[in-house]
Amino acid sequence: MEKTLKKEKFNSLITGLKDKGYKTIAPKKDNNLITLCEIQEADEIHFDHVQTNNSIKEYFLPKTEKILSYTIEKTKVSIEEPEGFAVKSVVFGSRPCDAASLPIMDKVFNWDCTDKFWIERREAITIVTIACDKCDSYCFCTSVGLAPDAKQGSDVLLTKISDDEYLVETETEKGEGLIKELETVFSEPPSGTPDRQVATVEKKFEIDKVKPWLDENFVHKIWAEFSTKCIGCGACTFVCPTCHCFDIVDECTMSKGDRVKNWDGCQFKMFTLHTSGHNPRSTQDQRWRQRIMHKFKYYVEKFDNILCVGCGRCSRVCPADMNISEMLEIISTDEGQPEPVSKE
Amino acid sequence: MIEALRKKAEELLKNKTVDVVYGYGEGSVPERTRPVFITKPEDVNKLTWNKYCVYNLTTYLKKQESRKLGKPAIVVKGCDAKTITVLIKESQIKREDIYIIGVTCTGIGDPPATKCKACDVNTPLIYDELIGEKIENKEFSFEERYAELDEYEKLSEQEKWDFWQKQFEKCIKCYACSSICPLCFCDRCIVDKNQPQWIDPSAHPRGNLSWNVTRAYHLAGRCINCEECQRVCPADIPLNLLNKKLAKETEKNFKYRSGYNVDDELAMATYKEDDNQDFIK
Numbered sequence: 113m114e115k116t117l118k119k120e121k122f123n124s125l126i127t128g129l130k131d132k133g134y135k136t137i138a139p140k141k142d143n144n145l146i147t148l149c150e151i152q153e154a155d156e157i158h159f160d161h162v163q164t165n166n167s168i169k170e171y172f173l174p175k176t177e178k179i180l181s182y183t184i185e186k187t188k189v190s191i192e193e194p195e196g197f198a199v200k201s202v203v204f205g206s207r208p209c210d211a212a213s214l215p216i217m218d219k220v221f222n223w224d225c226t227d228k229f230w231i232e233r234r235e236a237i238t239i240v241t242i243a244c245d246k247c248d249s250y251c252f253c254t255s256v257g258l259a260p261d262a263k264q265g266s267d268v269l270l271t272k273i274s275d276d277e278y279l280v281e282t283e284t285e286k287g288e289g290l291i292k293e294l295e296t297v298f299s300e301p302p303s304g305t306p307d308r309q310v311a312t313v314e315k316k317f318e319i320d321k322v323k324p325w326l327d328e329n330f331v332h333k334i335w336a337e338f339s340t341k342c343i344g345c346g347a348c349t350f351v352c353p354t355c356h357c358f359d360i361v362d363e364c365t366m367s368k369g370d371r372v373k374n375w376d377g378c379q380f381k382m383f384t385l386h387t388s389g390h391n392p393r394s395t396q397d398q399r400w401r402q403r404i405m406h407k408f409k410y411y412v413e414k415f416d417n418i419l420c421v422g423c424g425r426c427s428r429v430c431p432a433d434m435n436i437s438e439m440l441e442i443i444s445t446d447e448g449q450p451e452p453v454s455k456e
Numbered sequence: 457m458i459e460a461l462r463k464k465a466e467e468l469l470k471n472k473t474v475d476v477v478y479g480y481g482e483g484s485v486p487e488r489t490r491p492v493f494i495t496k497p498e499d500v501n502k503l504t505w506n507k508y509c510v511y512n513l514t515t516y517l518k519k520q521e522s523r524k525l526g527k528p529a530i531v532v533k534g535c536d537a538k539t540i541t542v543l544i545k546e547s548q549i550k551r552e553d554i555y556i557i558g559v560t561c562t563g564i565g566d567p568p569a570t571k572c573k574a575c576d577v578n579t580p581l582i583y584d585e586l587i588g589e590k591i592e593n594k595e596f597s598f599e600e601r602y603a604e605l606d607e608y609e610k611l612s613e614q615e616k617w618d619f620w621q622k623q624f625e626k627c628i629k630c631y632a633c634s635s636i637c638p639l640c641f642c643d644r645c646i647v648d649k650n651q652p653q654w655i656d657p658s659a660h661p662r663g664n665l666s667w668n669v670t671r672a673y674h675l676a677g678r679c680i681n682c683e684e685c686q687r688v689c690p691a692d693i694p695l696n697l698l699n700k701k702l703a704k705e706t707e708k709n710f711k712y713r714s715g716y717n718v719d720d721e722l723a724m725a726t727y728k729e730d731d732n733q734d735f736i737k
Contacts, residue, residue, distance in 0.1 A: 145626075145692045165690065175628050176658040249485055340521050341491040345635035347690045350628045361650075361657055372658050375628070382648050396521045431636050431688035432511070433483045433490035 113288050115280040115298035116306075117270065122154040126204075128294040134238075135201040137171060139164045148206060157205060162248045163423060167353035168203055168210035172217075172233045175350070176374050179229065179360070183368040198232035202290070204240045209253050209421040211241045211265035213353035219415040220356060229373075238290050241266035242278070247311040250424030252437040256319055258421055260311040273306040316437045319408075319418065321444040326409040329443075330401070338439055339400035341432040342379070348426035348434070349377030354407070354419045357383075378402045404439060457559070457588045461531070462500040464557060464585055468529050469497040474555050475526025478516050480509040487566065491516065493525055503531075505587075507564050512682040514539040515638040517549055529555035533564070534577025534593075538680035538715025539638045541582055545722055546678075548641055558583030560591050570696065571683045574601050581716065602704045608697055624664040626691035629657065633685035633695055634671055639678050646670060672698040677706040677723035680715035709735065 117125070129136050130152075138151045141158040145165045151157060181192045214234065221230035243261035244251075253259060263269055267287030270278040280298055282288040291298060349355040359376035362369045376383060379400070384393045393399050411419035420436075427435040465477040481492030481502045489508045493516075494500055514536050516522035532540065537558055543549045558580035563572035578591040611619060631647070634640040647655045647667060655670060656663035671685075672695070679699040686696040707713055709732045712723035 143692055165692075176660050176663070336521070340493050340525070341516075342521075343515065343519070343632070343635040345632035345688070346628075346630040347632045347688070350630045351690055359657070361653075363653075363656055363658065372660075374658050377630070380631070396519075427484060429690045431632050431684075433488050435484045438484065 113282040113291060114301040115291060116273070116300070116302055117278045117280050117298055119276040119278075121297045122157070125294060125297045126151070126154040126157075128297055129202055129204075132293050133200055135199050136204055137201055138204040139206075148203065159205070159242075162244070162246055162251065163207060163425065163428075164210075165351070165425075165429075167351060167423065167425060168206045168213065168239075169217075169353045169356070171201070171203060171237060172214070172230055173356060173358070173375075176372060177229065178370045179373050180371045181369070182364075182371070185367070197229060198236040200236050202238045202240055205242045206239065207244055207423065208241050208260060208262040208264075208266065208269070209258060209423040210353050211239050212253075212258050212262055212421045213423075214239070214265040216354055216415075216417045216419060216421070217356055219417060220411075223415075238267045238286050239265060240268040240270065240287075240290070243269060243271040243308070244311045244313075245272050245309045247313045248424070248428075250427045250435075250437070251311075251313050251422060252316050252424060252440075253422035254313045254315045255317050255437065255440070256418050256420050256422040260313050261308065271306075272309040273302070274309075279306050279308065313422075317441045317444040319440075319444070322408050322440055323412055325443045325446055326405060330405075334442065335401045336395075336397040338442075339397045339434065342396045342400055342434055343432050344379055344381060344396050344399065345431060346375070346377035346379055347429045347431060348403070348436075349379055350375055351425040351429050353421060353423060353425070378406065400434075404436075404443075408440070458503070458505050461505055461557065461559070461587045462503050464587065465494060465500045465503055465529065466497045468555060469494065469500070473527075474529040476522075477503070477529045477531070477557070478513045478522065479503040479531040479557075480505060480511065480513075483508065493522060495525060505531075505559060507566060509533070509559075510564050510569070510684075510687060512536040512539060512636075512638055512684050514543065515636055515684070517543060517554070518638060518641040527553060527555070529557055531557045531559060532580055532583070533559055533561040534575065534580040535561075535571060535680065535682050536638075537580035537582050538577065539682065541715045541718050542639060542678055542680060543641075544718055545720075546639075556580070556583045556585075558586045560586065560588035562591070569683055569687075570604055571681050574603065576601075582718070598707070602700060605697070605700055605704060608701070620665075620668075621661065623693045624668050625661065626693055627659055627664040627668060628691055629659040629663070629667065630690060632688040632690060636684045636688045637675070638682070638684075639675060639680070640671070646674075668693070668695070668698070671695075672702060675699055676702040677710070677712060678714055679703055 126136055136151050137148055138157045139146050140149050140151055140156050146158050146161045147166050148164045178194050183190045221227040261271055263283050267284045269281045269283060273279045282291055357376045358373050361372050363372055385391045393402060407419040468474045477494040479492055480489040482504055483490045487508055491511055491513055492502050494502060513530055544551055560579050562578060574596045576593050576596055579593055655666045683696045686694060689695055706723050710723045
């Protein structure tokens with residue numbers, strides 16, 4: 113289904129969503145951050161940015177969440193499961209890369225164990241994406257098979273066609289349902305071919321060359337050379353829309369407690385520390401290698417998808433200016449270079 | 457200045473005075489630099505110096521990955537150099553084990569970092585070689601040094617509490633603040649200890665409050681105000697406000713400023729009978 117949406121109708125759209133019982137999550141500026149967060153009015157929405165600081169991930173996999181509560185009595189343990197965590201919502205104005213992360217992660221959350229927290233939220237949340245009309249030098253969606261107007265994962269895709277008008281394309285039944293619910297806000301599709309205002313994202317590397325290199329170079333000098341500057345924090349993994357590792361902890365007293373699921377990240381040295389004291393990834397280069405391997409080799413082998421959407425957040429946020437696309441450029445051009453990266 | 461820096465680095469590496477030079481190199485974008493580790497004299501052209509050299513490279517003195525490159529020469533601004541004084545005082549490094557390349561600095565960041573406003577270490581207080589023309593270090597009054605706290609201190613207790621609740625709510629527990637801090641050098645941080653669990657690892661209000669307050673407290677009387685924690689925070693939490701407040705209280709109560717004099721006794725590790733004890737209730 114194709115429609116158009118005038119900017120002046122954003123107010124009615126957000127009010128309409130509220131009336132229909134949706135919570136709205138949209139980019140909002142607060143000081144130096146542009147964050148996807150709950151909004152009440154259309155005026156709060158920030159449009160003129162490349163990317164939000166946080167990713168869409170936290171609305172499906174929150175940074176912390178209680179997965180059960182328990183009480184221990186003399187002869188029994190009672191368990192209470194949380195309810196109401198999946199709230200009917202619309203994420204409005206996230207980027208195509210963020211939306212594309214969702215079907216990629218569906219695979220892991222529907223794998224050997226189906227994660228009800230992820231799945232129920234996926235059902236409850238509708239994704240209305242706005243195609244990018246600008247980008248920065250950290251963006252590399254086109255290098256990982258996506259585009260600034262990619263449709264994967266979006267229920268509705270909005271593309272700017274003039275300063276005050278968006279083309280509205282529905283991609284799923286859920287998206288179509290949403291448009292029908294708020295029919296009066298939208299106008300009929302334009303006649304002729306609309307002028308889609310979409311950013312040009314430079315292609316930085318050949319993704320086809322990455323996995324074959326990784327297959328051969330688990331041991332390579334470049335891992336350490338590239339990552340000496342890495343400080344081993346979790347900023348890259350936490351802002352990443354596709355990093356999904358978590359840790360389970362019990363926050364408890366002797367008789368009762370909450371079991372909590374928290375974001376965790378492979379760049380922390382504690383991540384792989386065994387009870388014995390042995391750490392199979394004892395140095396930062398091994399942890400950096402893991403991040404690249406997981407995204408561009410292991411996940412591909414297991415789920416036939418690259419675990420990266422090229423949003424560039426990890427590189428923007430890195431305290432030490434580690435740049436993932438630069439690493440992938442090196443990898444993909446290693447072969448046949450006059451001075452190939454030396455192997456150990 | 458860049459040429460002098462490169463020449464010095466080349467000489468140090470050629471003469472085997474050091475094995476590696478920790479310095480600044482070009483970054484992903486012109487507005488960024490990145491830490492570089494130069495081990496070969498022919499690579500010294502990778503070193504640079506400009507107003508985007510924000511990093512306090514002394515943090516790499518605590519990391520096994522950089523330390524295994526051998527004896528370092530380290531490029532430091534005046535603020536960063538104060539860290540070295542603390543690290544020596546706290547027995548983390550020996551003065552003779554590192555070579556300090558001090559650079560004179562008139563401010564970094566764009567817009568300039570808050571710490572540069574009342575900078576009294578344009579010329580580092582400790583170095584083996586100074587790059588750049590020596591700048592007469594300015595002196596500021598107590599009030600001028602802590603001027604950035606003026607607005608904050610006007611808040612009522614309740615307002616302060618509300619302010620921090622709102623700030624800490626944003627924390628995602630990535631620990632970039634402590635990973636980047638050259639003075640957060642514990643091999644095992646209290647946050648990693650779970651028997652008992654002193655700090656909830658969850659990024660919920662209780663966990664975030666206990667983490668951020670503990671981090672700041674462990675730096676009381678130690679933090680040298682490099683502002684790296686605040687720079688790297690992906691959640692834009694004004695962490696240095698906490699550090700600065702603690703520095704102010706330390707100076708007020710113990711007449712101690714961290715990182716200025718290697719002969720000073722550490723504020724938090726020294727007992728004196730005439731210490732101000734009024735605040736212990």
